[in-house]
Amino acid sequence: MSARSFDDVSFGDDLEEMKTDVSLDRIKRFTGAAGMTFERFTNHEAARKEGLPGAIVPGIMSQGILAAMIHRWAPGSTIVKIDTVFRAPLLVDSDPVCRGVVTDMNKADRTVEVDLTIVNEANETRVLGTATVRLEG
């Protein structure tokens, strides 16, 4: 993968959409790494007993997925800051899509601002956020 330089980017650019794997197996690997033991993340039935429609993707995993999308779009870039809002539950075993758009550029420090969303199959926003990303070149 080649690096994406600041000069390659324009205001309003869309990041390549990214489909992401939020299968139960993937969630279990994440929760193991994160030391999360709540069954609402790894057991659909337990989550339903808590009043949820099914097991939900941990918020910090959604945040990590959005960071991964940025790195795929701009390999070698540095995420200086990423802020995410967990607006509504994102369900495990669903088929979400991650999106991003460049909303500001700062030539002095070679950074861009990116608006981020994760939507579900119904195109409903589940997670949204912003990131400041430093690009090389």
Added chain:
Amino acid sequence: MDLAALKRDWTGFEFDTAEFEVTEQQMLDFAISCGETEARFTDPSHEDFRAPTTFTAKFSGRRMLPEEFPQLSRRGFDAGKCVEALAPVRAGDRLTGTSTIHDIFEKTGRSGTMIFIVHRMEFRNQSDEVVSIVDWRMVQQP
């Protein structure tokens, strides 16, 4: 509830310190399960192998709020997290996370008034370098 008094009395209050060990396996599992594909996150033999940017968001201290903090509601929820990355986190690092109440504010929406409490954890490595700051917005509905 007097929000101004709550903010005045608690903002900046430091209430917890905890230590965390960073392992290569945690870093790999976190990166791969989030879909990272760059070798600096997924290949321990890479010269710049490091934890993914948001890795420190997984750490929580022994307490979510100070012991004496008033109970505003019976239930709250996690409204979001902000991670500021200041230096790479490496396998084998020992991080010290210090918790403070960073901010308290109110918002009113369709479901009524909500109180946001921002729990900040600042992480320093074994060289006392600040590597990451994580702001965790907790919502309580009085």
